[in-house]
Amino acid sequence: MVVSANCAAFADDIMAETELFGYVEGTFTGAQRGGKPGLFQEAHEKILFLDEVHHLSKRVQAKLMKAIETDQDNYLSVLRVGASKPERVRCKLIFVSNQSIAVLREMLLPDFYDRISQLVIELPPLRETPEDQVQDWQSIWEQMRFSESMECPLEAELIEWLQQEQLPGNYRDLQKIAIYYKTYLSFDAATRKLIPAKSALEFAQQEFAKYHSPPPTPTPQFNFERGRTAKEMLADYHKALAEWAIRTYRTNKAAAKHLNVTTRTLYNWQDRKHT
Secondary structure (H helix, E strand, O other), X not given: OEEEEEHXXXXXXXXXXXXXHEEOOOOOOOOOOOOEEOHHHHOOOOEEEEEOHHHOOHHHXXXXXXXXXXXXXXXXXXOOEOOOOOEXXXXXXXXXXXXXXXXXXXXXXXXXXXXXXXXXXXXXXXXXXXXXXXXXXXXXXXXXXXXXXXXXXXXXXXXXXXXXXXXXXXXXXXXXXXXXXXXXXXOOHHHHHHOOOOOHHHHHHHXXXXXXXXXXXXXOOOOOOOOOOHHHHHHHXXXXXXXXXXXXXXXXXXXXXXXXXXXXXXXXXXXXXXX
C-alpha cells in the first residue's frame, strides 16, 4: 500500500510538518482531541511517496533529514509536532521531483539531497521517447475511458504531430490533447460551423497551441566578462546552443543529431554540466 502527498500542496511550514509528522493534542488552537498521526505514521510498514519534494523549505528539509535517519533495525525516528518522545516507524521512502538533478543540488540542503539520492531513477520526458508515443497515447485514451465510446485515434498525421511536440507537461499534455480531440467529436454540425477547425486533429492542435504551448525562450545573454572562468562561460554558451537547437528541431533527439552530439551531452549542456 502507498501513502502519498504532494509537497507543493502544503500551504506553509506548519502545515508541512503537521501533515508529515503529525501532532499531539493541544499543540495549537484547533488541534483535534488526541492529536493526529502524520503521513509517516500512516505509512508504517508501507510506502511513503512524496511528490514535488523541491517545494519543501530548508527548515522542513532539515527536520525530514533527521526523521529519515534509520537505526540498526532500519526504523525511522519521527517526532510529532509538540511531542517530546519520537515514534519508531518503518517504511519505504520515495521522493519525486520534476526538476533535474542539477537543479535539485542547488535547491535542496546538501545533506538532505545526499540522503534522498541514494538510488536515483531518471525518467526521460515524453519528447525524448517518440518511439513510445503511440503506446503512451493509447494508454492516456484508455485511462480517460474514452475507449468506451470510440477506439483510440491513430491516424499518421496525429502520431507525427505528437512525436514532434515538446509536450512540456508530459502526460498532462497528452490528457489535454485527448480531451480536445474527443470534445470536437462531440460537437454537433451547427457548432462545428462556428469554429475554424475542420477536424478533431486540427481543433486539438489549435487549442493546444493557444493555451499550452511553451512561451518562446528569450534570446540568451552571455555573461562574458573578467572574473569568470572559461569553463563557466562555455557552459553558458552550450546551454544556449542546446535550447536553440531544441526550439528549432522540436525534439532533443533531432537537436542532438543536428549538433552532432549525443542526447546525454545535450542534457548535460541544458543542466550546465561540463562535458
